[in-house]
């Protein structure tokens with residue numbers, strides 16, 4: 001996006017009118033409306049033409065509009081709802097001041113679309129920005145221009161690549177310990193210049209004809225995220241098996257090949273939840289087909305794996321092979337389901353199948369049609385769907401995608417709908433899986449998406465590389481996705497492009513054991529990276545990491561269930577839980593899983609030790625049981641065999657024993673790993689791990705005073721064994737519901 005000329009024009013309104021629940025603004029070239037939504041979110045919506053008022057939006061229907069007080073002083077209007085932030089609007093020229101966050105909006109002409117609106121935000125030097133979804137770079141997004149235009153970068157993800165596969169035009173600003181959120185609900189290409197071109201101001205621009213801005217109050221980051229996910233939606237609770245270990249590679253080229261991979265997992269007793277089939281399974285890369293030579297009996301193959309508790313996930317690309325004899329192509333043609341060029345011909349691009357056409361997922365009937373096609377996979381026993389190339393990629397198009405001026409059936413140009421393409425494809429898939437299997441929780445992974453994509457799919461961060469920098473970059477990338485409302489995320493473990501080595505692999509497997517989504521994936525043409533590919537020592541380490549993941553499942557699943565209810569992510573930057581601690585503000589080489597576990601991985605080659613900052617409170621080394629006072633940075637060793645992991649004092653973290661695969665989310669045994677403190681609390685969420693029956697929460701409470709630990713567990717619904725694990729090793733059975741123990745106090 002670029003301005004044709006640098007001149008931009010201020011927006012002015014000559015009058016305003018207070019409607020029942022909105023404030024209407026009237027100008028010569030622009031109209032505006034201000035409303036107050038649930039959660040004290042102000043929406044400022046500007047548009048130029050009546051028809052643009054009906055824009056595409058992913059914002060959930062709001063229960064009703066709130067009322068606000070309005071006071072006028074000449075050309076200034078003062079609006080206040082219930083939140084601590086009130087809004088002042090100046091009409092001539094239009095600008096707003098939301099309790100110190102100040103912006104103005106101007107018109108400009110984008111080179112390609114001939115239209116555009118830009119918001120200029122005044123910057124204080126101390127402000128930090130988080131969010132913006134999937135991005136390279138640091139946790140704090142200030143100081144760079146970020147573009148929202150879903151892109152499959154030709155050379156994969158590099159350390160500097162922008163834009164990437166997803167668009168999340170959502171920012172969290174933090175200034176003087178107070179947080180606020182800005183969400184620009186525009187699907188057109190948008191650009192966030194965060195004090196990059198000029199230190200004194202940020203510019204947020206869209207090349208579309210409307211400017212739809214939501215001002216989301218805090219005052220904490222958590223509160224901003226919670227309120228934002230009332231707009232963009234929350235993730236549904238996934239099946240338990242989604243949290244297991246997934247094995248994937250581009251190049252599992254036949255049934256026999258897959259069989260050998262599975263055999264190795266069994267031989268080495270490595271837990272395995274699912275095998276993923278990449279494009280190798282298709283006949284000539286036709287979606288909704290199996291290559292009968294290489295996969296002669298997919299149903300049998302999938303069943304054989306399922307009998308060993310291993311599920312199968314298949315890749316689905318949106319592009320349909322241009323093949324007049326291929327029923328999917330023919331049906332789509334009859335429905336006029338494919339994107340067209342300006343001259344009315346079908347747009348034909350290039351993807352894996354060669355000449356390829358693209359369904360218009362913005363249409364309800366096309367989504368339904370596409371969705372129904374998934375019955376083909378379900379009939380064969382497939383458990384989950386992996387939606388890829390849905391930016392959409394078109395190798396022959398500009399920026400590796402479908403051209404800007406391609407037409408959707410509604411007559412709308414692709415420029416407006418491009419960023420929503422993957423979002424709609426996931427919606428199609430999600431709704432279809434629910435229709436076809438109403439008692440099963442859908443599991444979908446996607447590469448492309450937009451704010452709100454979490455309602456339908458999990459997200460992985462695309463084509464990273466087997467490289468130390470990518471290992472560390474995955475942390476801020478996943479953290480910012482989480483802050484943007486997407487809780488279930490992961491990066492390709494071991495790296496996708498390039499060759500991995502044993503040391504990097506071991507480190508990545510341990511870090512990956514804490515990703516919400518744990519999948520090992522690599523590209524064809526790179527060296528193999530299954531757990532046994534780097535020798536016996538690395539195999540042992542990788543297996544330990546996966547086994548640890550399975551021990552952690554009760555906790556992970558409990559945090560996941562919380563994320564689905566509250567929108568607060570599973571992986572959390574320290575600043576989310578410790579907003580008052582300045583030191584936590586930009587930490588991006590350690591993170592929290594939920595709020596009880598702090599993970600501080602080794603991220604460099606040959607790393608023997610590292611420093612770990614521990615926030616307020618006391619912390620316990622998970623492995624040794626050593627105690628530390630917080631608000632200090634400590635030095636820890638980083639042996640290849642494990643990962644620095646700390647437990648918050650006072651936490652009781654639910655664990656279980658390792659197993660080769662998941663079963664029900666009813667934990668047998670349930671092991672409370674307790675970190676002693678005057679007050680101890682913990683909770684665990686349990687259900688069938690599948691289906692929609694209501695789950696239940698078990699709580700544990702207690703105290704540790706003068707060497708005596710007293711614990712009581714709430715009524716348990718199950719008969720399984722329960723243990724309490726203290727320090728680095730000792731386990732005590734929790735007979736009945738209470739436990740009293742004398743423990744020698746450790747020195748800090």
Ligand code: GLC
Nearest residue numbers: 250278279388447462463523
């Ligand atoms: C894309 C995906 C990658 C996949 C490959 C082949 O590059 O990002 O994960 O393996 O296509 O389907």
